[in-house]
Amino acid sequence: MTVVRGDERTTLVCDVCGDTVDAAATDGGLVWALIADHGWSGSPLADGPHRCAHCTLTSRSGGTAADGPGTGGILGIDHRDGVTVITCAGDIDVDSEDTLRTALRHATEVGGHVVVDLSHVHLIDSTGLGLLVRAHSDAAARGTTLSLAAPSTFLRTVLRTLRLDGVLPIHDSRAEAVAQVTGRAGSTASGHRS
Structure with a gap:
């Protein structure tokens, strides 16, 4: 997952499909709240790999390694x-x-x-x-x-x-x-x- 922090916005980028989600920047806890609020999944580490809601559902429905x-x-x-x-x-x-x-x-x-x-x-x-x-x-x-x-x-x-x-x-x-x-x-x- 890529986390792009700006003065006013924080953006997450999905490691699988490149989809993005963003929200107004607040405190450092925003990244985890943003992940949870939008159904993202992945690593317990903030800078580790994460998936958007769509890629999370795909993985749970039997996607293969080739699918991500x-x-x-x-x-x-x-x-x-x-x-x-x-x-x-x-x-x-x-x-x-x-x-x-x-x-x-x-x-x-x-x-x-x-x-x-x-x-x-x-x-x-x-x-x-x-x-x-x-x-x-x-x-x-x-x-x-x-x-x-x-x-x-x-x-x-x-x-x-x-x-x-x-x-x-x-x-x-x-x-x-x-x-x-x-x-x-x-x-x-x-x-x-x-």
């Missing part, structure tokens, strides 16, 4: 060379926690390293982060690794702010993450990045 942010889902689970890659999409939050939990449980049952591809994820809340941290701890206890691949700039900021970038291995791409955990890191760009 929406209810979290799993686009695929691939097993290769001792690595399970879980490709997530949409928002990873309290509404989609069961889907991610099931995918992570499946990866644990298969065994080996786990890469969570976040390239199609637009938002993650504390519920989603908690699932990833627990899965990372479980993987470490089994002698394997859980890595994150291709998080957006916003997700990287959230991870850095919460100091999870020092806990969870983060890679620029899915290929880089897979190469790192399979010991083929020399065939791609350098490994761990935060």
